[in-house]
Amino acid sequence: MRELPPRARAYFWAVCALAGAVLVGSGFALRDATAADLAQVAILLLLLGAVNSFSTRTSADITVSIGFIVCLASVVLLGPSGAAIVAAAGGTTGPLLYKRVFNSAQYVLASWMSAIGWALVLGAARLGNQPEWRVLVAASFATVVFCLVNSLLVACIISLTTSISVARVWSGTLSWGTFTYLGYGLLGVLMAQLYRNVGPATSILFLAPLLVARRAFANYAELRNAYDGTVSALVQAVETKDYYTRGHSERVARVTEMVAREWGMREDRVQVIKIAGMLHDVGKLGVPTRVLQKQGKLSQLEFEAIKIHPLRGFEMLSEIDFLSEAISGVYHHHERMDGRGYPLGLVGEEIPEFARIIMVADAFDSMTSTRAYRQAKSVADAVIELRRCQGDQFDENVVDCLVAGIDKHGWSPHPEDFFGEQVDRDGRPMVQAAAAGAEGVREED
Amino acid sequence: MKRTEPVVVRRLLLVLAVGVAAAAAAASIIGAREMSSPADYQAAIAFCCLVAVGELLRVNLPGDRDAAPIGGAAVIGYALLVRVDGEVARHAAADVITVAAAGCFLTAIVHLLAQRDPRPVDIAARILGAATTAWLFRPWLADHPAEALGRPSTSLVVAMAIATLAGGAVGTTVAACERAARLRAPFIATLRNEVQAQLGLGAAMASTGILLALSVPKLGLWALLVFMGPLLVTQFSFRRYASISATYRQTIRALSRVTEVSGHVETGHSRRVMNLSVAMGREFGMTESELLDLEYAALMHDIGQLSLTDPIPRGSTLTVAPSERRRIAELGAAVIRSTGTMDRVAHIVGCQANAYRKMRETVDVEVPLPSRIVKTASAYDDLITASRVVRGKRASWDALERLRLGMAYEYDPRVIEALTKVLRRSGDL
Numbered sequence: 001m002r003e004l005p006p007r008a009r010a011y012f013w014a015v016c017a018l019a020g021a022v023l024v025g026s027g028f029a030l031r032d033a034t035a036a037d038l039a040q041v042a043i044l045l046l047l048l049g050a051v052n053s054f055s056t057r058t059s060a061d062i063t064v065s066i067g068f069i070v071c072l073a074s075v076v077l078l079g080p081s082g083a084a085i086v087a088a089a090g091g092t093t094g095p096l097l098y099k100r101v102f103n104s105a106q107y108v109l110a111s112w113m114s115a116i117g118w119a120l121v122l123g124a125a126r127l128g129n130q131p132e133w134r135v136l137v138a139a140s141f142a143t144v145v146f147c148l149v150n151s152l153l154v155a156c157i158i159s160l161t162t163s164i165s166v167a168r169v170w171s172g173t174l175s176w177g178t179f180t181y182l183g184y185g186l187l188g189v190l191m192a193q194l195y196r197n198v199g200p201a202t203s204i205l206f207l208a209p210l211l212v213a214r215r216a217f218a219n220y221a222e223l224r225n226a227y228d229g230t231v232s233a234l235v236q237a238v239e240t241k242d243y244y245t246r247g248h249s250e251r252v253a254r255v256t257e258m259v260a261r262e263w264g265m266r267e268d269r270v271q272v273i274k275i276a277g278m279l280h281d282v283g284k285l286g287v288p289t290r291v292l293q294k295q296g297k298l299s300q301l302e303f304e305a306i307k308i309h310p311l312r313g314f315e316m317l318s319e320i321d322f323l324s325e326a327i328s329g330v331y332h333h334h335e336r337m338d339g340r341g342y343p344l345g346l347v348g349e350e351i352p353e354f355a356r357i358i359m360v361a362d363a364f365d366s367m368t369s370t371r372a373y374r375q376a377k378s379v380a381d382a383v384i385e386l387r388r389c390q391g392d393q394f395d396e397n398v399v400d401c402l403v404a405g406i407d408k409h410g411w412s413p414h415p416e417d418f419f420g421e422q423v424d425r426d427g428r429p430m431v432q433a434a435a436a437g438a439e440g441v442r443e444e445d
Numbered sequence: 446m447k448r449t450e451p452v453v454v455r456r457l458l459l460v461l462a463v464g465v466a467a468a469a470a471a472a473s474i475i476g477a478r479e480m481s482s483p484a485d486y487q488a489a490i491a492f493c494c495l496v497a498v499g500e501l502l503r504v505n506l507p508g509d510r511d512a513a514p515i516g517g518a519a520v521i522g523y524a525l526l527v528r529v530d531g532e533v534a535r536h537a538a539a540d541v542i543t544v545a546a547a548g549c550f551l552t553a554i555v556h557l558l559a560q561r562d563p564r565p566v567d568i569a570a571r572i573l574g575a576a577t578t579a580w581l582f583r584p585w586l587a588d589h590p591a592e593a594l595g596r597p598s599t600s601l602v603v604a605m606a607i608a609t610l611a612g613g614a615v616g617t618t619v620a621a622c623e624r625a626a627r628l629r630a631p632f633i634a635t636l637r638n639e640v641q642a643q644l645g646l647g648a649a650m651a652s653t654g655i656l657l658a659l660s661v662p663k664l665g666l667w668a669l670l671v672f673m674g675p676l677l678v679t680q681f682s683f684r685r686y687a688s689i690s691a692t693y694r695q696t697i698r699a700l701s702r703v704t705e706v707s708g709h710v711e712t713g714h715s716r717r718v719m720n721l722s723v724a725m726g727r728e729f730g731m732t733e734s735e736l737l738d739l740e741y742a743a744l745m746h747d748i749g750q751l752s753l754t755d756p757i758p759r760g761s762t763l764t765v766a767p768s769e770r771r772r773i774a775e776l777g778a779a780v781i782r783s784t785g786t787m788d789r790v791a792h793i794v795g796c797q798a799n800a801y802r803k804m805r806e807t808v809d810v811e812v813p814l815p816s817r818i819v820k821t822a823s824a825y826d827d828l829i830t831a832s833r834v835v836r837g838k839r840a841s842w843d844a845l846e847r848l849r850l851g852m853a854y855e856y857d858p859r860v861i862e863a864l865t866k867v868l869r870r871s872g873d874l
Contacts, residue, residue, distance in 0.1 A: 183674070190671060194656075197663045199597060205656040209649035209675040216645065216682035223689045226786040227696070233784035234700050238751060282700070285707040285751075312706055316699050322692040 008160035012102055015153060019105035022112050023088060026081035041082045043200050044074045049089035051207060065184055066210050068146070071111050072188025073203070075142055077195060080115035087111035106153040114146035135189065143185030228275075235278055238285060245281075245292075248365055251413055253278035255361035255402070258409060262401035263357065269325070273354055276326030280333050280358050283313030307342045310334055329354025333362060336393045356395040360386065360402055363394065369413060379411050454626040455566060458619060462569030465576050469542035476537060484530035488523070489544055491666045495519035495673075496548025500568070501555060504683050507690045508733060510642055511567040512683075514650040515676055516552075519669070520545045520571075521612070521654025524579040525605045527586060527593040528662035534586075534593070541579035545572055566623050574616025582608035597659055605658065609651045617643055629870060634730035641733065649679045694740075701744035709750040710760030711830050714823075719743040721822040721867065722815075728863040729814065739815045742793035746819050749777025749794075761827040767798065774798040793819065801857040817857040821864055824848060824856070841873045 004012065030038070048070045067090060074086040090107030091100040121138035155170040162169075194202040235249045256277030260270045284292065287309055291302045298306070314331040317323055323330075332346060332355035339347035351359075367382040377385065383403055390396045499516025506512055524541045526534045549572060553563040585604055586593060592601045617639050625635040653676050660668045701715045722743035726736050747760060750773055762770050778795030781787050796816035803809045828844035845865065852858045868874040 187674065193664070194660055198659050201602065202656060202659060205652040205659075206672075206675070208652035209679040212645045212649040213675070213679040213682040216679070216686050220682065220686040220689055223686070223693060226784075227689060227693050230693070230784040230786060231696060231700075234780070237748070237780040237783060238700075238703050282703065283706070285703050316702050316706060320692065320695040320699050322688070322695070 004161055005163075008157060011157055011160050012098065015109070015157075016101060016105045019108040022084050022108055026084045026112070029081040030085070037078070037082070040200075041074075041078060041085055043203075044070065044078070044082075044086045045089045047203055047207075048074075048086055049092045051211070052090065052092045065181070066207055066214060067107075068181065069184050069188045069191060069207070069210070070203075071107065071146065072114070072139070072142060072185050073191040073195065075111060075115040075118050075146075076139075076189055076192035078115075079119065080112050083115040084108050084112040102157065106150060109153065110146045110149040113149045114142045117145035118142040136186070139185045139189045140182055143181055143188075146185075147181055231275060231278055235282070238282065245371075247413070248369065249278050249281060251365045251369070252280060252358070252361045255364055255405075255411075256358055258405040259357050259361060259398060259401045262405045263353075263398070272323060272326045273329065273357060276323060276329045276354060277358050277361055279317060279323075280313065280330050280362060281309070282316055283309035283311065283330075286312040307334075310343055326354050328352040329358045331355070333358045335359070337395060338392045341393075351395075356398050357401075360394050360398045363389075364402060365413075368411075379406065451623075451626040451629075454623055458569050458623055459565055462572045466542060466546035466572060469539040469576070470546065472539035473537070473543045476539065482530070482532070484532075485534070485536060488526065488529045488534070488661075488666065489536065489540065491669060492519050492523040492526075493544045493548045493551075495669050496545055497551045500549055500552035502677075502680065504646075504680050505687050506642055506646070506683060507687050508638075508642060510639075511564050512643065512646050512650075513567075513571065514646050514653075514680055515673055516548065517571060517575075517650040518653040518657060518672075518676060519548075520575040521578060521609055521651060522657030522661065522669075524575060524612075525582055525608065525655060525658035526661060527597075527601070527658065531662075533590050536583070537587075538576070538579035538583040541583065542572065542576050545575045567620065570616050570620040570623070573619050574612040576612075577615040578608045578612030581611055602655075602659075605655050609655060613643075613647055613651060617647075628727060629724070630727035631730045634727075634732065638733040646679065646683055649676060694737075697741055697744055701748070704747045704750055704760070707751065707756075709753070709756045710747050714760065714826055714830070715744050715747065717826050718746065718819065718822045721825065721864070722818050724867040724871075725818050725822065725860065725863040726815065728866055729818075735815070738789045738793060739818065741787065741790045742797075742815055743819050743822065745777065745781060745790070746794055746797055746823055747773075747777065748780050749773040749775070751780075752776045759827075759830065761831060762798070763824055763827050763831075770798040792816075797823070800854050801860075802854065814857075814860075817860050818863075821848060821856050821860045824851075825864060838874060841868055845874070 030041070033041075048067060051066045051070055071083065071087055071090065075083045078086065087107040087110070088104050090111075091103030091105075094100045094103065118138050118141070121141050122134060151170060155166055158164070159166040159169045191203055191206050194206060232250055232253070236247070239246050239249060253274050254277075257270060257274040260273045265273065287305050291298065291305050294302065310331050310333060314327055317327055317330060320327075329352055331343070332351055335341035335344065335346045335351045335355060337348050337351070337356075339345050364382055364386060367377045367385060368379055370376045383406070386394060386399050386402070390399045496516045496519045499519055500513050502515055503511055503513040520541070523536075523544055524538075526536075528534055549568045553565070553568065556563040582604060585608075589600075592598060592604075618636065620643075621632065621636040621639040624630075624639065625632045628635070653672055657668065657672055660672070664671075698716075701719075704710045704715065705712050719740055723736055723740050726739045731739065747762075750757065750760060750762075753773070757765055762773065765773075774795055774797050778791040781791040781794055793813060793815040796812045797820045799809065799812045799816065799820075801809060801812055801817050801820075825844050825848060828847055829840055832840045832843060845861070845868070848856050848861055848864075852861060865874065
């Protein structure tokens with residue numbers, strides 16, 4: 001709380017006060033409610049609390065927002081007052097008290113507004129008497145209201161703590177993934193239907209598969225992160241053979257990723273080519289160290305020994321299914337556009353896309369880092385050199401993408417500086433970028 | 446003790462499942478007169494189609510397992526269904542099994558046409574599990590027809606839960622039997638692994654099944670489609686997890702070959718040590734995650750040699766001094782530790798050069814069992830590779846004899862015993 005700037009603190013108290021007022025009003029509205037209605041509120045409140053405390057924070061690209069489903073079910077079942085009270089259990093997780101309070105408060109406001117939206121479309125009549133299309137419209141409308149209120153409230157506090165404009169933060173949090181919430185909204189309505197028609201126990205049966213799914217996604221995300229770390233650590237260990245190429249694979253992977261994004265590659269393919277960039281030189285281990293570190297001109301025999309390394313890499317990696325598309329990139333990363341490269345001497349477009357990208361990234365990093373036989377070039381000189389060789393050696397379009405990428409992100413061989421620049425460029429700190437993807441029912445992070 | 450041959454278990458299981466399905470089909474054809482209302486047929490056909498679709502959309506779980514949560518949920522839903530079209534559902538246990546078997550059979554044909562493995566053993570295990578659920582629940586419902594009407598009572602839900610659990614237990618046990626025979630692993634350890642692997646998806650499947658049985662009477666057959674939504678999400682998440690674990694495994698396997706490519710060890714050494722170690726680990730009844738650590742440790746046990754400027758001849762650490770051996774092991778452990786996520790594997794690799802016991806002690810507790818296994822497997826493979834003159838069983842005998850001479854200090858006698866068993870089974874001895 002102390003670390004928040006004064007304006008953010010004022011905003012925090014304002015949101016809490018508003019939510020508190022809504023809660024008091026709701027409690028007042030429910031004073032005449034029957035015991036059965038109150039029991040419903042209590043059950044859903046406990047359910048939301050329980051579901052949220054099972055919650056596992058992940059950085060996966062996909063998430064299952066179970067808390068949102070419960071909120072929407074209570075919107076359908078209980079109306080504005082009940083929904084607001086249930087939503088107070090929305091912020092049960094999180095390490096810091098003030099964040100939990102804020103999350104609860106914004107859940108309360110979002111649920112309350114969403115319930116009002118639901119009532120606007122359907123009227124005060126209870127669920128079950130309307131035509132189904134109207135229920136669908138109401139569910140979608142309630143979902144949209146919930147998501148808008150929720151994301152706007154969170155975007156504001158992020159903007160106030162980081163002094164980035166609200167619009168920018170907000171557009172960052174809204175993505176195509178938001179549309180899956182329409183689906184979750186419908187699941188919420190379905191849960192409400194079952195709750196009313198069959199019994200409260202169905203809620204647990206209904207949410208069980210989603211809880212299991214969320215757990216599996218968390219495991220997936222954990223292993224996914226471990227995977228990148230493991231590959232890069234092992235590759236670096238392998239690089240100990242040659243002092244001068246230390247960190248080369250890591251940097252090539254980063255350049256490759258940057259170029260691939262500029263190239264407009266789909267995200268899953270970017271991940272594949274990044275790993276391929278990391279592994280492009282594993283075959284070099286088969287080349288005697290004496291040859292790799294030799295200063296001066298190589299003999300014909302020594303050059304043959306070097307030329308075999310893409311094949312060695314290909315052999316080693318061929319059993320990794322995930323890389324199947326990228327393996328050609330490893331095999332052909334020493335081809336040239338004019339056909340004078342190795343191992344096959346392919347020309348122009350015959351060279352796979354992945355290989356053309358890795359080729360440029362490899363050359364760029366070799367030029368900008370110090371080698372046994374020469375000093376490092378500056379980035380500007382390296383670009384001039386790449387431009388000079390484009391067409392003969394490199395694909396022009398790839399070089400364009402590299403230059404565009406460097407213009408946007410800058411380039412530093414040391415990853416810390418690189419990430420630092422990326423933060424400034426996007427105008428968004430990493431934490432927040434992660435939070436945007438983390439959970440659709442956005443919570444302050 | 447001689448274990449049963451895997452083929453025998455497999456055949457027994459298939460015959461049992463086919464027998465149950467055939468008997469059920471015969472019983473439901475004979476009893477078809479009682480199932481007169483068209484709504485009953487409608488329900489049977491709808492559930493059968495869902496079973497078929499679910500079997501088509503099955504998922505592979507880590508460890509070459511197979512699951513069909515949607516098909517399973519449909520079978521459970523049909524087995525537990527209490528009312529159809531406002532009246533008490535009259536289908537018997539035999540009809541449930543027939544519906545399940547018919548769905549599986551339809552899909553098996555599709556799989557065969559698409560030249561995919563229909564995985565008959567997994568289907569058999571699922572059918573036997575479904576049969577258990579149906580046999581427990583349908584007669585109970587026939588005895589308590591009042592439960593079928595009105596809101597679901599507690600005793601109804603409890604009966605449903607018990608029947609589902611029992612079905613799951615039978616299915617898992619049957620699958621574990623076959624797996625234990627196939628992998629030559631102890632049954633209890635295999636069963637535990639099987640339960641761990643199937644628990645999450647099984648719970649999702651069972652709860653959706655019960656939900657179907659409770660809500661179809663209220664909402665009609667379209668509920669079948671709606672409730673597949675959450676289950677599809679679950680299935681998708683498991684598929685993602687399975688694919689990343691497969692990638693992880695393949696990558697470690699591929700990268701473990703760097704020591705071979707760089708000429709530090711003989712070709713295929715890591716792979717052979719891995720196979721031997723995992724087989725021995727199974728003998729000791731290790732859990733699946735322990736086996737995975739052992740597999741990674743065995744694959745990368747020589748990675749420390751990369752730091753040597755001059756490769757050891759043939760990569761055999763048997764020929765170097767113990768202190769040097771220990772240093773190489775430590776170097777390897779440091780490399781693996783740098784990944785940040787494989788500390789257990791690093792520990793195994795780091796201890797592999799230690800003797801299994803200290804002076805005056807029976808066993809050095811600080812040397813973990815996996816390290817002792819990797820040490821023995823690696824030494825055995827080095828000895829086999831080194832013996833260029835003798836081949837076949839004779840070479841295995843000689844190598845084992847050399848290891849036995851080291852039992853007083855270097856190699857754990859229990860590990861050697863396990864190695865002997867593994868070799869005898871694979872026909873090397």
